[in-house]
Amino acid sequence: MNYNTQRKKLSVPEYGRNIQGLVDYALTIEDRETRTAFAHIVVSAMAQVNPSVKESSNYKHKLWDHLFIMSDYKLDVDAPYPMPTIEQVESKPKPLSYKSSVIRFRPYGKLIENMIDKVIEMPEGEEKQTLIEMIAQHLKKAYLQWNVSSCDDDMILQHFEQLSHGQLKLHEDFKLHSTKRLLGTYQNPKSKNHFQQNQNKKKQNNKQKKQIQ
Template sequence: MHNYHTEDEPILLREYGRSLQDLVKHIKTIEDRDKRTQQAHAWVTLVKQLIPQPTAKDVQEADVKIWDDLYMLAGYDLDIDSPYPMPDPAKVGRKPQPVPYNDSKVMFRHYGKGVEQLISQVNEAETPEEYLVALVSVARLMKNFYTTWNKDQVEADTILGHIEQIGKQPIRPGIAAFIKQEQLLEITIKDPSVKYSQPAQPTGKTTNKTFKRQYRNYKNKNK
């Protein structure tokens, strides 16, 4: 059970919530600059999946805002390679409060507290299709964290097993088999503006609908 009110630091930007804020704190603790940069790009990719994005003509402006918000959540103290320069805090209307790193025990250090909270949110999804889309997004992020931290390839079974351990409940029936059959954790994309691989995320209504349709077809075939 999470304690959100009295002991935790305040949420700096409510549109991101505590989970994404905690992920930024976790990224700041990564000593290797290349690893830290890779996880920052993964964070931006995850934000684009979890938060509704604007129309195509406003994409670049929204992209800049996400990177600016990343720097803000990091207290303007984040040494990474990014497609946009760090904004000048003096020119930004919103100033963050100092955020100490939460040293509370986490099950897997390379995932951080934020991932644990994201998994808790995944488990609250109402429909199997919504659960699938959310689970794949978080699992891909976890795979990226795992391979960056350990420099080893990791099987889907391992990531899904970690999700079950962290969430303290099994993955819903049929979901794990579908993820492995369709190899949904094996896909990566490349941002041409940087040298770092990012976890591919289902983006936009069209892709999410495709995910859901594929899963419904899978369930019908395996009844």
Template sequence: MEYNTTRDKLLIPEYGRNVQKMVTYMMAIPERDTRTRYAEMIRDLMATLNPGLKIMEDYKHKLWDHLYVISDFKLDVDSPFPAPSREEMFRKPDPLPYPQTKVKVRHFGKNLNSLIERALAETDEDKRKNLTQLIGYYMKLSYINWHREPVHDDMIKNELSVLTEGKLQYEQGGYRVYFDNRQNFESNKNNKNRNNGNRNKGGGQQQQQQPQQQQRSGGGSKHKKFKNRFKELLLQ
């Protein structure tokens, strides 16, 4: 019995051992034209075994690079692409730098600083007030997404006043953010209704769920209006 520990190491395991054996056999062929023809057939087989590469624009170049790796960079054929070097193929990418942006209040996110700067730079008083109200609405959404609990307008007003040193004052009641703390309860209730409907084979439960879905879907249009209004003010 032959164990994998006694076999040659698979240079690219995704293509399997049979492809590596084909490459080894192809490299032993003395005629260069024949080797090239065998290499092209192996490349087509590799494309079949790894169809995800076809999404890439230069997937043929990638397949030839893989073929060179499987041959341990000893492949000597007429390739349509230059032979890659070992250092080029196994070079590690440069480390990504850490972001240097300091977030004053994490649950509001780093985009809040850009929004505040945009509002402070606005000279038109009406646009500045509108931007302030939209920033307050954005702070409400961020707070709810972070803490999963409703927030009062007084807190948003105080937070914005502290962040801007009193230069921006949020007016209460500008926008309302709907917070549904019954999400888990509604999902469990819908599951029970669905199970009861399957048992009874009746449509009454579905008719009862439609008004609830319509009520919960009302906030989507408000969010779209807010986003469109915000874009209009920023582009002005």
């Protein structure tokens, strides 16, 4: 399990690591149209963190500014507002108040549930299917951050089924990325070294047992 003290500092901590993880994931999407659609869903999830932000006349502009800040000004999408420059961001965003709600699966957070609800409302098509698969992959990534040892693909897919109330369908040939691949993306160096050390110890112990036999 990774602890907050081992992770990099958040540029906009008010949104938490779940949103930051989604922003980081958006940066890896190669197709611009899909990346833009995913960014809009992330912004919607950000707004749900604090419904009172909608009282501001320019709240949508602020949300997009925060999104660009969290992407370290690297997110290239067709946004309704221009990306702010570092010089324009003169002060930190005001702290947001959080709306309490029941989280069905703690490893994923309420924001993922809200994103799934948004995708359910989308019209059927290739774009929706792409987002469905992205969210499923993200569930496994999020779970690995929470607990590496007990992550199982069938369990992740079952969670996806429950979170979407059976309304989002994955193709029969869909497969989640391997744990090894995802750990290489999400584990910090200390965690990776610790994981590798454990693997090396297991191999050494097995080798010694064979020699004794």
